[in-house]
Amino acid sequence: xxxxxxxxxxxxxxxxxxxxxxxxxxxxxxxxxxxxxxxxxxxxxxxxxxxxxxxxxxxxxxxxxxxxxxxxxxxxxxxxxxxxxxxxxxxxxxxxxxxxxxxxxxxxxxxxxxxxxxxxxxxxxxxxxxxxxxxxxx
Numbered sequence: 630x631x632x633x634x635x636x637x638x639x640x641x642x643x644x645x646x647x648x649x650x651x652x653x654x655x656x657x658x659x660x661x662x663x664x665x666x667x668x669x670x671x672x673x674x675x676x677x678x679x680x681x682x683x684x685x686x687x688x689x690x691x692x693x694x695x696x697x698x699x700x701x702x703x704x705x706x707x708x709x710x711x712x713x714x715x716x717x718x719x720x721x722x723x724x725x726x727x728x729x730x731x732x733x734x735x736x737x738x739x740x741x742x743x744x745x746x747x748x749x750x751x752x753x754x755x756x757x758x759x760x761x762x763x764x765x766x767x
Contacts, residue, residue, distance in 0.1 A: 654706075656681060660688040667701045673712040682715035689722055698732035699723075704767060706743065708750060716754055724759045733760040738767040 656671040658681040667685060692699055701719075705712070723733045735758065739747035748764060755762035 658682075658685050660685070660692075662688070662692055662696070665692075665696060665698045665700060667699065668704075669701065670704045670706075672707045673705050674707050674709050678712065679715070682712075682719070686719060686722060689719065689726070693726050693729075693731055697730070698734075699726070700734045700736065702736045702738065704738040704740075705747060706740075708743075708746065713750065717757070720754060720757050724757075727760040735760070735762045737762065737764045739764070740767055 654672040654675065656673050656675040656678050657669070659668045661667070667688065669685070689699065701723075723735075727733045735754075737747070737751040737754070739751070744766070751762075751764040755764065
């Protein structure tokens with residue numbers, strides 16, 4: 630049996646997505662300026678989450694200097710009150726950009742495993758937004 634056969638047979642056990650969801654509990658923020666996009670995924674309870682939120686706010690600020698639109702996709706596995714505090718700051722900044730004529734959209738995704746918490750948080754956050762905020766199941 631070669632390595633390829635082993636990987637095909639045991640794909641679920643070695644899948645990177647399987648590790649991210651169950652063991653690594655990572656939190657990632659990706660800024661893709663050329664696509665007018667920020668993606669936020671994972672466990673927003675890691676020790677370095679505040680650093681990533683500060684970088685995200687800085688990216689938002691610099692993005693709107695030269696660009697007129699931004700979409701942010703959120704897909705949290707876990708979210709806490711510290712995360713909510715950063716989200717309030719982000720939404721305040723995005724509301725200012727929207728008031729200045731910028732196009733802003735938030736896409737808030739949830740899964741079956743975190744549906745109750747994430748839908749409630751999404752609804753609460755959407756009420757603060759002066760721009761488009763879509764909530765959907767992934």
